[in-house]
Amino acid sequence: MPYQHIKVPSVGEKITVNADNTLNVPDQPIIPFIEGDGIGVDISPVMIKVVDAAVKKAYNGSKQISWMEVYTGEKAAELYDGDWFPAETLEVLKDYSVGIKGPLTTPVGGGFRSLNVALRQELDLYTCLRPVRWFEGVPSPVKEPEKTNMVIFRENSEDIYCGIEWRAGTDEATKVIKFLQEEMGVTKIRFDTDCGIGIKPVSKEGTQRLVRKALQYTIDQDLPSLTLVHKGNIMKFTEGSFKDWGYELAQAEFGAELLDGGPWMSFKNPNTGKQIVVKDVIADAMLQQVLLRPDEYSVIATLNLNGDYLSDALAAQVGGIGIAPGANLSDKVAIFEATHGTAPKYAGQDKVNPGSLILSAEMMLRHLGWNEAADLIIDGMNNAIQAKTVTYDFDRLMEDATLLSCSEFGEAIIKGM
Numbered sequence: 001m002p003y004q005h006i007k008v009p010s011v012g013e014k015i016t017v018n019a020d021n022t023l024n025v026p027d028q029p030i031i032p033f034i035e036g037d038g039i040g041v042d043i044s045p046v047m048i049k050v051v052d053a054a055v056k057k058a059y060n061g062s063k064q065i066s067w068m069e070v071y072t073g074e075k076a077a078e079l080y081d082g083d084w085f086p087a088e089t090l091e092v093l094k095d096y097s098v099g100i101k102g103p104l105t106t107p108v109g110g111g112f113r114s115l116n117v118a119l120r121q122e123l124d125l126y127t128c129l130r131p132v133r134w135f136e137g138v139p140s141p142v143k144e145p146e147k148t149n150m151v152i153f154r155e156n157s158e159d160i161y162c163g164i165e166w167r168a169g170t171d172e173a174t175k176v177i178k179f180l181q182e183e184m185g186v187t188k189i190r191f192d193t194d195c196g197i198g199i200k201p202v203s204k205e206g207t208q209r210l211v212r213k214a215l216q217y218t219i220d221q222d223l224p225s226l227t228l229v230h231k232g233n234i235m236k237f238t239e240g241s242f243k244d245w246g247y248e249l250a251q252a253e254f255g256a257e258l259l260d261g262g263p264w265m266s267f268k269n270p271n272t273g274k275q276i277v278v279k280d281v282i283a284d285a286m287l288q289q290v291l292l293r294p295d296e297y298s299v300i301a302t303l304n305l306n307g308d309y310l311s312d313a314l315a316a317q318v319g320g321i322g323i324a325p326g327a328n329l330s331d332k333v334a335i336f337e338a339t340h341g342t343a344p345k346y347a348g349q350d351k352v353n354p355g356s357l358i359l360s361a362e363m364m365l366r367h368l369g370w371n372e373a374a375d376l377i378i379d380g381m382n383n384a385i386q387a388k389t390v391t392y393d394f395d396r397l398m399e400d401a402t403l404l405s406c407s408e409f410g411e412a413i414i415k416g417m
């Protein structure tokens with residue numbers, strides 16, 4: 001079926017997904033990409049160039065990506081007559097199973113809701129996977145950045161983050177407040193006029209599908225622990241239940257048993273026989289723990305908003321948001337994206353670090369099973385950083401570095417492969 005603005009490449013095939021969620025990846029897969037707002041215009045073309053070079057070098061022409069641009073955000077609004085979130089983009093991302101996106105702008109305090117969040121919700125991309133590790137040579141604010149090696153599984157479909165809220169003074173907010181006071185016996189709303197209201201849904205099913213994925217990852221990657229991060233002492237029936245349902249799942253589906261009387265648990269990795277510890281930490285304490293005792297944490301499963309905060313904080317700890325990658329995953333669809341946003345003050349200046357999006361593409365290549373190309377990207381990134389040929393964000397914290405533009409850093413990665 002022809003699309004309104006999306007042009008399907010004349011060469012290449014769709015990736016398909018089997019009933020057991022494994023992928024059939026043709027040698028020339030068509031991969032949809034969203035350029036992104038703000039610095040998307042700088043980093044997306046560099047990401048494509050680096051990925052193409054890695055694939056060419058790894059497979060000498062026997063494999064190749066057919067890129068297909070799809071539109072969301074500012075570019076979509078221009079093309080589709082004010083439609084920021086065209087239905088055909090959603091349809092294509094679902095149909096082609098694997099895609100990658102640049103950052104998209106969300107106005108603060110009003111205007112439209114986050115397109116990034118909408119994409120995750122519409123495609124039920126319930127896991128936001130954000131690995132955080134240090135690259136040798138990257139300037140970091142901590143003394144031993146090599147001790148930080150964590151993988152965040154952030155719940156992506158629930159929580160206060162999903163946007164069920166009403167502005168202060170509206171009929172809706174007044175109605176919800178009245179309902180809470182008159183029908184639910186709530187007496188604790190300190191100022192009940194001009195009061196905005198938000199709702200925080202957290203379910204057993206939503207929690208357990210996320211924790212299941214995180215525990216499976218811990219097993220597959222042979223990692224030592226999974227930490228449930230929550231603020232369950234205060235938000236007992238949302239964040240507290242997240243913790244309880246997480247432990248419950250570890251026990252019921254992975255055979256975990258109480259460790260020293262609990263609440264921590266442990267079980268043996270069925271592949272390696274090594275012990276996996278399942279533990280929990282309260283979210284505020286976790287922010288100091290990751291700074292002071294990072295080597296005690298490995299895989300983290302947490303709620304949507306905690307995961308948002310924790311992923312930017314951990315990214316800074318290993319040298320910054322400019323190299324923090326991520327993926328949004330359902331069981332069938334995977335959309336890769338950087339952790340950072342659109343950094344509007346740098347848009348169009350060919351200045352920022354494209355590393356986040358490039359490393360997100362590196363995760364995408366591994367998802368396809370193209371590990372040789374992914375390894376080349378890591379080599380290229382390592383070599384560019386160790387040669388101290390870096391973008392402004394690293395340059396300002398390094399001595400004797402050579403300052404490169406965004407596109408020059410891409411070239412340096414290619415040269416370093």
Ligand SMILES: NC(=O)C1=CN([C@@H]2O[C@H](COP(=O)(O)OP(=O)(O)OC[C@H]3O[C@@H](n4cnc5c(N)ncnc54)[C@H](OP(=O)(O)O)[C@@H]3O)[C@@H](O)[C@H]2O)C=CC1
Pocket residue numbers: 039102103104105106107116321322337338339340341342343344352353354355356393
């Ligand atoms: N998934 C998504 O698409 C996301 C979208 N957003 C959206 O992005 C917009 C801007 O958000 P904002 O809060 O400013 O956060 P940003 O992540 O866009 O930028 C914050 C700061 O992070 C640094 N930074 C970001 N990207 C890079 C990069 N590639 N290279 C080097 N440094 C970088 C810059 O720091 P410095 O100033 O020190 O140089 C920048 O000023 C908002 O509309 C927000 O909603 C935000 C997060 C995720």
Ligand SMILES: O=C(O)CCC(=O)C(=O)O
Pocket residue numbers: 104105106114115116117308339341
């Ligand atoms: O959607 C947005 O604008 C922000 C999202 C965000 O910060 C994130 O997903 O990390």
Ligand SMILES: [Mg+2]
Pocket residue numbers: 308309312339
């Ligand atoms: Mg964020």
